[in-house]
Amino acid sequence: MPALLEISDFSLSFDTPYGEIDAVRNVNLKLNRGEILSLAGESGCGKTVLCKSVMKLLPKNTRVKSGKIVFNGTDITGCTEKQMRSIRGSKIAMVFQDPMTSLNPTVPVGRQIAEVCLRHEKLSRKEAENRAVRLMAEAGIENAEERFAQQPHFFSGGQRQRCVIAIALAANPEIILADEPTTALDVTVQAKILDLFVDIKNKTGVSIIFVSHDLGVAARIADRVSIMYAGKIVETGTAEEIFYDARHPYTWGLLSAMPYFAQRGNDLMSIPGYPPVLINIPECDAFAPRNPNALKIDFEQEPPEFYVSPTHSAATWLLDKRAPNVLPPDFIQRRRNEQWKKM
């Protein structure tokens, strides 16, 4: 079965007074039906820009340099604004990080949800309002009927995010793009919102791209994980492949930096240096300067994608036949061995 959303060889840059910023570089990404794909990486790596380019919500100084985005068999890269309006919300919906800025503070939340139903479907106002109440209840808001008429400031952060999710669900979209939807929330609230996303996926069969910088969140929610660095996807695989058998040195670095894997008393293994500025990136592996195990070729040539399994690929020269045998950090080897034993 073809993928629901397929982004191939997609590159995009922004023209700025400082030069051309290559925010997304040759990205290949597939989203299958009914799965949650987590897009993880540090800030500035292009996760949000990639989501917004699917929605075409980018500023005027954007230049799409190559590639295409195919949704449900049709190429939407060349869609006009008018055509996009029939896709946004109804086919592909987005949930943003900060629920306070994505809701209109002066309009009762129920009306904001009903608005989406009215816009995309032929419903009477009364029907749309009933639908909105049902959606709020589905998104986990208690006393939905009473709260229908309240403005966003009556709601707590977690409840506001639930309202935004209700808006996203309003027109039965096929894809939800969730851009760090739990980052602004407390852990106990985050846990509930994550469960809500999984629930929604299981009930409605919607596909979700879940952007997050927290690998713990990705592990909890994702079927597949893609790791981004400096505008590129450096590793993609099922959650098990990424967390138990990571192959890219950047993924190793991200995992190592988590206190979860550290021994008390030892230092955390941090990635030295800072992420690169995306202006005039040299033709090499962008992670090479921060990679303690970088090979000579990493500084000379950009690595292609190597496939470890049909579902697992990583862009690192370490997977080349000629590469020396560089072993991942101990704890990753240990975890891999433990998993092999179980399987």
Added chain:
Amino acid sequence: MEENVILSVKNLKQYFEFKSAYVKAVNGVSFDVKKGEILALAGESGCGKSTTAKCIMGLNRITSGEIYFKGNKISDRNVYRAHSKDIHKNLQIVFQDSASALNPKMRIKDIIAEPLRANNICTSQAALDKRVESLMEQTGLDLIYKDRYPYELSGGQRQRAAIARSISTSPDLIIADEPIASLDVSIQAQIVNLFKRLQREHGFSFIFIAHDLSVVKYISDRTAVMLKGRIVEMAPTTELFKNPLHGYTKALISAVPLPDPIYERNKKILEYDFSEFNENGRLTEVLPEHFVYK
């Protein structure tokens, strides 16, 4: 007062008046910080951890309670004034958002030198320059940033400058209020390592305020979990994570997502029933060193 206790907070209360009602931000918090110890204050937003920090720093006029710093009752304004020199030198804070904590019109070297000047620690300009350079080296800031302004630095580098400033006077106690919350994972690890190293080298005591339990578990010697302006559980960190006794602590620990997909898919997240929360309870020692609110 015990010899090796550097800070002692007793029944601290901080109420804020709001529309003729009171918001009880901190409602009877008591704890000690020992010399050379890292104490973590953990909890979710609104639990009163930052307000507690501000009360200790003397930034709020506290409603009631006592705060002793090195045996002096600094919650009393007169005592505070009498010891202000000592307090300013030996009690320092690092804030969450380094962008707003550093004066945007000052150069990095002046930001780091300011406490040294204010406390008359370095008398000559040459000694001051040398000290600033040594502080920048200790915190891993390249010397090319000396003449830069805060906005020219990345978040991680700015936080390093804020840390350099806080350790410049060799304080006895540093309070770090969510110092890594606004940083990326890989930079967080760098800053956590930096704190640990500096603490080892200088031996200061440290109150680490955080909502991220995985960092707390890694860095602190003792942990206090806060809820609704109270400490609900306090114990040595390894003990607290191995054997959490309060329902809220259990819920909080179970809610932290771990980088282990198979474990996560089968994990049942515990919920804390807030109706169980006893408004008039108190912190009692259940096991040695292990306090639970009930």
